[in-house]
Amino acid sequence: MKPRTKIILGIFTSLLLLALIPTYDIFLKDKIDSTAVVVVKADTEIKTNQTIEPEMLSIERRRKQDLVDDVVLADEINDITGKEAAELLVSNSMVSKKMIDYEQMLPNPDEKEAIRPIVSDMIYAKPGSLRRKDNIDIYTISGDVTDKRMAETSEDTEDNEVSSEDVKKAEKEALKTPLLTNVRVVYVKDSANNEVTGEDGKVVAKGERLNATGNISDLEVILNEEDFNKLMKAVIEDNQKLYITYN
Structure with a gap:
């Protein structure tokens, strides 16, 4: 290569680099970094x-x-x-x-929502595979139905006045209209106040929850003040129990 050609190439390369530096700083650097x-x-x-x-x-x-x-x-x-x-x-x-x-797991104070407890003494029945983040419907069961269920399962019952069909009929009648619908479950706890999850700790589909870390005792749900008062009236004043199903 002739000396003159080397000089021209050197000058061209230098000029190209000088041109690329501001181009990089202005257009490329921000996109890369x-x-x-x-x-x-x-x-x-x-x-x-x-x-x-x-x-x-x-x-x-x-x-x-x-x-x-x-x-x-x-x-x-x-x-x-x-x-x-x-x-x-x-x-x-x-x-x-x-x-x-x-996951809509936070109560909205503007709607007077809060995390409310549902303890085991309030519950008549619930799905064993219930987990946090589920939505539930809550029905109420009268004291008569509760008494019939207890009489049916009692070892001291010696007569046939109470049958499974009596209890099923009473439950079916009670489950026609829910007290509350689409209630968000925040926590599902066992009797030791530990969260009940799948054995691997993951939230999985309802049909795949046969294995759990414990038995469900209490729930914590998101309810506004009006719905919570309605629930407590049913339990305390009307002496009813809660029948919980998936939404």
């Missing part, structure tokens, strides 16, 4: 339990080293719209999946 994520729009605040609307969010590129844990990526924005915020989301902040109430 950053990721498009979901952020709360400027001058917008999303309160706890507030439904997240599309107009509350925007897409921005943030440096990878500044990303929060489980940040919501740009292509995941539709997964969080329509869900409720699990905590306060402030203006210009990145949105993390940990900040979203995907």
